[in-house]
Amino acid sequence: MTEDSMIQVSALRKTYRMGTTLVHALDGVDLTVERNTFSVLLGPSGSGKSTLLYLLGGLDRPTSGKITINRTNLDTLDENALALYRRKTVGFIFQSFNLIPTMNALENVAFPMSFVGIPSGQRKKKAYELLKVVGLEKRALHKPTELSGGQQQRVAIARALVNDPPLILADEPTGNLDTASGHLVLQILTELHQSGRTVLVVTHDERMVRYATNVVRLLDGRIVDHDITNFDDAAVPAAQESR
Amino acid sequence: MRLIDLIKLIFENLNRRKGRVVLTAIGVVIGTAAVVILVSLAIGLQQNATNQFGSIADLTQISVWPGMDEGGGGGGNMVVIAGGGGGGQTPQMKLLTPDKLKEFEAMPGVVAVIPREYMQANAFINYNKLETYANIVGMGTSDMSFFGYKLASGTWELKKGTAIIGGEMVKSFYDPKLRPGQEPPPPPELQDQEVKLTLIKYTTDANGNGVEVKKTMRIKIVGVTAETNNEAGYTMYMSLDDITAINEWVQGKRINYNKTGYSMVTVKVDDREHVLDVSDQITQMGFQANSAESYVQSIDSFFVVLQVIFGGVGAVALLVAAIGIANTMTMAIMERTREIGLMKAVGATNRDVLSIFLGEASGIGFIGGLGGVIIGWGGGQIINVLASAYLAGQATQGGPPTTLSIYTPTWLPIFAILFATLVGLLSGLYPALRAATLVPITALKYE
Incomplete structure (x- = not known):
């Protein structure tokens, strides 16, 4: 653990109230993730892995504990600063893609840049470049309903990259995809890691472990295992779907 | 964003x-x-x-009438009360004398102060075979143009022996000898024509019997108005001197406006904004003042x-x-x-x-x-x-x-x-x- 870790979490707790009972989604989590790593957060449903991901992404506030991401202590941020943190530091990838149905692929990718105040022309140019990276430049003008699940997820990945965030957080990115599409998404995520980003993926798919440099296992809101391995180039999956 | x-x-x-x-x-x-x-x-x-x-009515005009003076201040009232039945104090009329008119003229914003008198005789006007009853007002000015009324023909310059007649009044001329079924004559062209004005007053002779006395005079029409629905449409304006002379004939005595005051005065103000101000000042002097502006405001x-x-x-x-x-x-x-x-x-x-x-x-x-x-x-x-x-x-x-x-x-x-x-x-x-x-x-x- 160094001062310059990408993620430093200590004594993190998140408690929900479900009716009259309290649910401890996270029950004292300590975690450090170094820069330029590919971490996989594993655990069964209800283990608190998604909750941890969202707290790291600043989408929710912890009940107690401290989160420091990229040298920023999230506790000290007000709502506005937290929004700027999400904008600049984090790129989210969701299981259900969360594309805006009325926008085409290009517009969906460009959308986050409009909050930054980048002019329309530049937004579209950059969005097109990113669609090229995920191999979807030919489908730029298609609406989400005209794209396959895998293609939608690749659009969502391109969207996560528009503001050049150092940290990519993915919640079950392959959960809604067939095996081939899932492989392609994984390959892109690996490439993002290789390009210098820190990638954290929440999944219950054990197969992902072999691409990871870090494997964190959660159970009942606690970390039960944290393996750190050296990244193995051989583990990069081969593309099974033509881009 | x-x-x-x-x-x-x-x-x-x-x-x-x-x-x-x-x-x-x-x-x-x-x-x-x-x-x-x-x-x-x-x-x-x-x-x-x-x-x-x-x-x-032109919105920059104020009509002023003599006011009822309320007993000459509080002290006077005290005397009345103290005096009991001692011949109650009759209210004094606040007269529109030429002196007061000068005071009006001195008020800021006042452009002109024009006294006016109604003719006290019964009158009708003849022109050729046509006749009409006359509503005649004497105006204490030789230039009526600043009232802002419209003229159909002629001039607003009013001199002794001349008159400006209302456009609607011209239409009221009729032929008294017209038989039923005959087409009524068209309104006469009166511009620059002379009309005969017949004045009638009633008096009593030595025996106390009512006597009708008539007098005629010739008047030159120098202007015809184009107004339809106001005073200038239904009135014949003459000079105040002419009307004063007629009224003196009716009353059988000289009229001294310093003693009797004018029956009405029109105060012309430069701007609508000053109307209520001037009107208030005149009211405070004890006169009755009225302006279209006050109606318009309400x-x-x-x-x-x-x-x-x-x-x-x-x-x-x-x-x-x-x-x-x-x-x-x-x-x-x-x-x-x-x-x-x-x-x-x-x-x-x-x-x-x-x-x-x-x-x-x-x-x-x-x-x-x-x-x-x-x-x-x-x-x-x-x-x-x-x-x-x-x-x-x-x-x-x-x-x-x-x-x-x-x-x-x-x-x-x-x-x-x-x-x-x-x-x-x-x-x-x-x-x-x-x-x-x-x-x-x-x-x-x-x-």
């Missing part, structure tokens, strides 16, 4: 649910149209009323109340529309909760989200306002055309032509659109605040 991007996004979002937006906006259309038509009607009615006043305040009431009726419709907007926006936010979560996840601030949804609500208000203004303005124009056609038909049956005008001043549509937009904005406030303050993860997980 750049304003242009915000506006574009707002209209794209509104475009996504056209049907609902249109239905919601129709409420605003009805409300705004009602506001525009009703307020335009009130303004039109007000303009009609003030215009008629403007033509009946009429104005009445019509302001009318506008507010009419506007209020339309505003009720807008209130209902506002509830519709709030409902639509609440629905939209529920449907798009996940989208709100996504916007926040990709870096939208609470303010961005608030702006987007407030903008959408305002957009519905704006679209409705625009539609309402077009329909309200267009409806007003149609009513104007129909009403003037109807009233023109009525006018042929006699009487002066009436006009009903719905008048929409430029500020009204602008105000109406802004107001409708504001209504949208306020209706969207609660739903938009709810959207903006959603916890991102709650929004993202919303089913």
